Amino acid sequence: MAPPPALRQNAAMDALDPLAVHERRVARDLALLNYPPANWTATVLGPDGAPMPDVLVVGAGMYGVAAAGALRMKGLGNIQVVDAAPAGLEGPWVTFARMETLRSPKHLPGIPLGVPSLTFRAWYEARHGEAGWERLYKIPNADWQDYILWVRRMLDLPVRNGVAVRRLAPAEGRVTAHLATPEGERVLHARRVVLATGRAGTGGAFIPPGIDPALVPRLAAHSSVAIDFAALRGRRVAVLGAGASAWDNAATALEAGAASVDMHVRRRHLPQVNKGRGSASMGFFEGWAGLPPAEKWRLLAYMHDLQAPPPHETVLRTLRNDGFRIHFATPVLAARAAGAEVVLTLPEGREARADFLIIGTGFVVDGGRIAELGDLSAEVALWGDRYDPPAALRRPELARFPWLGEGFELEPRQPGAVPGLGRIHLFSHAAMASLGAIASDIPGASVGAERLAHAVAQHLFREDLGAVRAALEAFAEPELEATPFFVPDAIARP
Ligand SMILES: Cc1cc2nc3c(=O)[nH]c(=O)nc-3n(C[C@H](O)[C@H](O)[C@H](O)COP(=O)(O)OP(=O)(O)OC[C@H]3O[C@@H](n4cnc5c(N)ncnc54)[C@H](O)[C@@H]3O)c2cc1C
CATH class of the missing domain: 3.50.50.60 (FAD/NAD(P)-binding domain)
Known part of the structure; x- marks a missing residue:
């Protein structure tokens, strides 16, 4: 029997727009995962009396999108994401990355955060078919940018473009962000900040000495x-x-x-030899953070000396x-x-x-030169403050990497000296020395985002324990109402 006309029409439209079909699959996958889970954090007011976002993500490039998606997957929906660049021009891919294709192999999953239909391959096949995927040699830059934008749309991430964070002021219980927005200067208080500001975000472009x-x-x-x-x-x-x-x-x-x-x-x-590629394994991604500082340093110095x-x-x-x-x-x-x-x-x-x-000399990594922190950046703990390598392994450039906590948190050089500094998570290549290449390049993105979101969720849960406990005590859904054993008086009193 022929299908009804409405279905015939749908099938014809699907053939015309296979990406739309794929997007329905993504929506279904996300629904199967119950995405986004319900928010669970407390409402916390800022000094202006307005509820603060739990997290402000600065940067909506690859890592900012991955971070925001991973946070939402943890039931952290009270977040804001800003990027100084206009929509579509975040990151290097279609601006100053002047290669024809990515350097990375095409089979890397991208930033799927565990959802197969969100992989680069799934997206590419939806647009170009399996044969198109087979024909693809390496990923053209513009495709990569489109893919990141698509993930952002699929996960419904709240990004505001054209909003630059000029200054961050950490304090007890919050971080105050001074923003330049299309509507003028604004102040936003957030409980935590993720700095996903890219390769230039922790020191800027490297201009060798002697260049006027x-x-x-x-x-x-x-x-x-x-x-x-x-x-x-x-x-x-x-x-x-x-x-x-x-x-x-x-x-x-x-x-x-x-x-x-x-x-x-x-x-x-x-x-x-590109040792970066040789170390792009789950072992390095998962294992680096747990190494003693001396072992991290030996690996870091080895790769630094060989260059790529x-x-x-x-x-x-x-x-x-x-x-x-x-x-x-x-x-x-x-x-x-x-x-x-x-x-x-x-x-x-x-x-x-x-x-x-x-x-073409790349970027500096210097935890003492985070533009958004201004002079306060000098208070950020660096590897040079916390670890003294053997003489043969001294590398002044590497000593300027920030010394981060397990969840990418900045630490002050003097413990306790800068209240709230640990509320800023540095989610970029500058994390390499402390946590490995899980905020640097494409291969480590999902591992890094998951690690970050896990840490943020733990911090917020600990801080909100009073409210969480109160909500738990107020939770009174009677399970046994439909049975002969229902005792209404015993709901509040165990
Ligand atoms: C030229 C080039 C080519 C690369 N090619 C590859 C490759 O082929 N394979 C690979 O694995 N890796 C590659 N990398 C490394 C890495 O994958 C990229 O640097 C990638 O862009 C990192 O993503 P990100 O989100 O950390 O930073 P970005 O993509 O740079 O995003 C950072 C975002 O933060 C925004 N921002 C910065 N400061 C502020 C602020 N104060 N307020 C608001 N917004 C702000 C910027 O506008 C930007 O959109 C390349 C890097 C470069 C520079």
């Missing part, structure tokens, strides 16, 4: 900002560094018609263009402007000239 800051923006730019590549057509470009981003920028400049790109590198050759190579695809992409030269063992000692040119000072009194310099 006055070169920026006319004659130089860090690779993490917008660059007008069309304006580099026919120009001589110098690139500092040989990491993945340095190569992505070299390729982009050449593809945009730059006459030449000269890449200056301190090393004698490129790193050969650029992906071979990026190198080959660059080499497909004429005009590329790489100068190994050639540190740039200084860079200054000379008229319309950049003059680079090289070893042995040599010089090189360019029309534009791209600084």
Whole structure:
């Protein structure tokens, strides 16, 4: 028998929009998991008399979305999420990440938080079919961004874009956030804050010493900002560094018609093995936090010393263009402007000239330079405050990593010195030294978000115990009302 017309119509529409079909499956999966669970925390008023959100998540990039989703899965629905960027432009993927595809392999689950239909693969197959998935080599950046936005929509996360946190002031029982919003300056008191502010969030872009800051923006730019590549057509470009981003920028400049790109590198050759990939296992993700500090440090120093190579695809992409030269063992000692040119000072009194310099030297990690904390950041405990490595393993850059609690909490250098500092959870690559790569790259995202949400739930439960207990005592649903053993008087009195 033919199906009724309404069903026929649905089937036809489903064929036209397989993603809509998949979204119904996601909704069903979430319903099966009883998502979102009921909120259980107490209502706590801020100093302005308004109820405070339990958590303010700063940043709606990959990690902010994962954090917010994991919090909601713990019955923590009283949260707010803000991102300074316009919707769709969070994080690096479609802004300053200038590779063609992610570096990561396509089979990583993404940020599904344990829900199979929320994996990248499920989303991609819904749009392009299984054959499309088989054909996919690596994930194009824009697809990755779309996927993160889609997860955010599926989990119904309360994100406000265009809202920047300018300053955080921790205090007893709360953290006060000073916000710049489209409607003007606002103050928001929250019980806890998750800083998911990305790679640049704990120290900013790294500009090597000797580079005259006055070169920026006319004659130089860090690779993490917008660059007008069309304006580099026919120009001589110098690139500092040989990491993945340095190569992505070299390729982009050449593809945009730059006459030449000269890449200056301190090393004698490129790193050969990506130990980050070699350590992207559940063992590292789950085990790192439990290691003694000395063992964490030995691993950290080992990976830091070896560095990671650029992906071979990026190198080959660059080499497909004429005009590329790489100068190994050639540190740039200084860079200054000379008229319309950049003059680079090289070893042995040599010089090189360019029309534009791209600084592809990555990001600093410095717990003492968290912009949102201002001067208070100097009070944040660092690894250098808490652990003294053997002389052969001293690495000043690593000593600036923040020393975090098990749930990504900041700690003050002097115990008790900054009330409320531990209410701020630093959920970014800066957590690597303390907790492993569970807030750094794509592979560790679900583990990190689960760890964070677990810790936040524990803190809030402990703090709300009085209210939780009162709610428990007030809970009086009579189980036995329908039976002969119902004793109404015994409900309040065991
Ligand atoms: C160029 C590049 C390429 C990468 N490629 C890969 C890759 O292929 N594979 C991989 O595993 N990892 C990769 N990574 C590493 C990592 O996965 C990314 O850095 C990823 O973006 C981290 O997600 P996040 O949420 O921590 O930070 P982000 O995605 O950077 O998100 C942080 C968000 O916080 C917002 N924000 C910051 N400060 C404030 C504030 N004060 N107030 C409000 N909002 C704020 C920003 O607007 C931003 O949207 C790459 C990193 C870079 C930089």
